[in-house]
Amino acid sequence: MKQEFVRPGTVREAAYLHLRQAILAGTYPPGTRLGEAALAEALGVSRTPVREAMQRLAQEGLVEIIPAKGARVRVLSPAEVEEVYEVRALFEGEAARLAALRRPPHLLEEMEAALRELETLPPEAHHEQFAADGRFHALLLAASGNRTLEALFHSLDAVIGLIKQYTRDLSASPDAQAQHWAVLEAVRGGRAEEAAAAARAHVRHFKERVLKRLAHTLEERAWD
Incomplete structure (x- = not known):
């Protein structure tokens, strides 16, 4: 039609x-x-x-x-997913470190608002969860004050969006939320190295969950 x-x-x-x-x-x-x-x-x-x-x-x-x-x-391979998330861990770790040194109040408030929204969304609202999660991460990069880093991060947006096809329901999981708050509180407290470590750990933890989900999906489907 x-x-x-x-x-x-x-x-x-x-x-x-x-x-x-x-x-x-x-x-x-x-x-x-x-x-x-x-x-x-x-x-x-x-x-x-x-x-x-x-x-x-x-x-x-x-x-x-x-x-x-x-x-x-495009069907991403596990190796490609791992590469994307390792690059993202580097970007977000550095962004969190810089954000903790700057601590722009309005952006920290917006980051908290995104996390509060994630907490209130119903479990089935995957699209809205994905959007709020993406907003939190984009705000973290904006808070870094490094526009080149921010642009490099956003160059991955399309591929990350493709990966999210497998993982839309993971953005608001309890462990992901706890990790989000750990990043925000370290940034807010000006603890730069702690913020960097928390951001890298969050991305790598999510990477492992994505890889497990992707492996399961590839077992169920066959593409030639």
């Missing part, structure tokens, strides 16, 4: 934004085949903007273009 398709600027940009949002929202889970003709018909556009959108998404790491087979939503 043809979808209502809003064109924000150009058809090319609209196709890209629509497909990107659909992938990150889980409408097209990892491994989903992305047929140009079917997508073009659904969006009410020609195949050219769809093809260009998929090439752009491939550059971001959200789509794989397989010779003679076409495109599919």
Whole structure:
């Protein structure tokens, strides 16, 4: 069925934004085949903007273009997930250390608000939990005051969003929340090295949970 398709600027940009949002929202889970003709018909556009959108998404790491087979939503390997989270641990550890030295009051208040929201959301509100968790981590990077570090961190957003397809229900788990609070309290107290260690430990703990979930998912599904 043809979808209502809003064109924000150009058809090319609209196709890209629509497909990107659909992938990150889980409408097209990892491994989903992305047929140009079917997508073009659904969006009410020609195949050219769809093809260009998929090439752009491939550059971001959200789509794989397989010779003679076409495109599919990228399926990350455990090794790739481990690499992403190790880089993220480095970024967030340094961000927490710098944030503890600066302690910007308005950002610390917003970080606390994000954690309070996570505590009040119902268990089934995975989308809202993911958003609040992401806001907490983004605020930590902003609190560092290092814009280059913040930009590097956000360069992982697309791949992290893809990984979250497997783990949306883990963002507000009791252990994750306890670790979030440990990071915030260390930052708030100006304990720079403690904050860095807490942030790294949180990311690496979450990495292990992601890897277990991913291994289970890969056992249940088969992608060629």
